[in-house]
Amino acid sequence: MEKEVVPAVLSVINEKRLLGDKRTPVEIISKMGVFDARQKASDSAWLATGDNIIATIWAEFVSIGAGGRWFCLESLDASRRADGGERSALQLQRAKDRIALLKRAMDAGQGVRAVLQTNRVAIADLETDKAAKVSVRVPDDEEWHVARWDADEKIAVLVRGARGWVPTDEDLQAGLARGSVPAPEPEVVIVQSSPQEAQAAAVAYLTKHFSSYGYKAENVSSQQLGHDIEVFDKKGATLLKLAIKGTAPGVSTFQLSSEERAGAQRGDPWRLAVVTDATTPAAQHKIYKPSEIGSVPGLEALPG
Incomplete structure (x- = not known):
């Protein structure tokens, strides 16, 4: 929901929405080169024409770091939602597809074209509330890229703009507080019995x-x-x-x-x-x- 979005991010989204063409969320990704956009409208990442990779960036998850740089933490745990619950089979496949495309972009040193999106329900309910449809979706003029990929911690860092900047540890802690990455599962301690x-x-x-x-x-x-x-x-x-x-x-x-x-x-x-x-x-x-x-x-x- 818009009230969860950092004001600086929301300002850019609103300006883009007001000054841009009036297009539906499906029309936006279609114009960006997504084939069968209507059938794939509920996906969160797409391989478009020209091998361009497009990914949804949920504005509610975007943080502002040093120097005003935008970044977003991406969970690499496809099996769990942001709230820690298990994903359905369909949600799991969509998450896997998104992670695979982001990994492809990173390995190729390729940027990611982003669509900035806000939602009609609280971001924590994004995958569980049937009313969780797109509120606003706009194409971002700035390119994003994968600045960090930590398979052990199951976290990737997506950064908007030029390469070479990464969030500080303090920035990352603030980013984690936005809730895009599920909390680590508690360690299961197996007690040996006699x-x-x-x-x-x-x-x-x-x-x-x-x-x-x-x-x-x-x-x-x-x-x-x-x-x-x-x-x-x-x-x-x-x-x-x-x-x-x-x-x-x-x-x-x-x-x-x-x-x-x-x-x-x-x-x-x-x-x-x-x-x-x-x-x-x-x-x-x-x-x-x-x-x-x-x-x-x-x-x-x-x-x-």
Whole structure:
């Protein structure tokens, strides 16, 4: 929206709009050489005639650096919107196409022709609000170029005007505040679990699981019966005798004790239940019949 645009940038846009020809957003890019402009009007970058690269510059994202130089920070993370949310398949493809064209311009030392654009909704809602149509689009008389490309940080810097100037660190921080680049995703810290922690979490998980269905799940693991919980129906009949094993970060394998193997040989209602990622919110389980334990992932043979 115009209230989000730096006044100096908005002044140029308004002057261009008032003094220029009255053209629609589609007519503007068509006149600049975009083939099938109507079908491609919602794209954000185009390869035009003469191998010219044209890119939308959202005025809301433009910052003013030292000496009055304009610049814009470009996210190279095609999968995430500016607000950090995941893009739809169509949005993802458009973002990838835009990044590819900007990279092509940089590699070729080629400038980028820009169309300056403001939008009818807050810029943060650009990709999620159905009313997020172009408010104003004008061709910029000044050429832009890619002044910096940092694949590790997933940021490119687009600069308006002559080459040789780059924003200062202070400028870049101000540019980041305009919100064109999503905040870094929080680092996921994987906590390693001990076998005892994985086992306890697996037993607790399955006890809760069966209880939530109205069954009685009794923990008998301390009795060394060859199974860890017994599951009863509402009438008290035994449905399952479960030997439980848990895997988790740091715990990828497990063994069956001699009592558990004896339980498997006795057969029904004995089962082996394996809970993967037992210590995490992603825990899930699978139950195996005695005849299937030879192919259970993670099950080690007894030593000797």
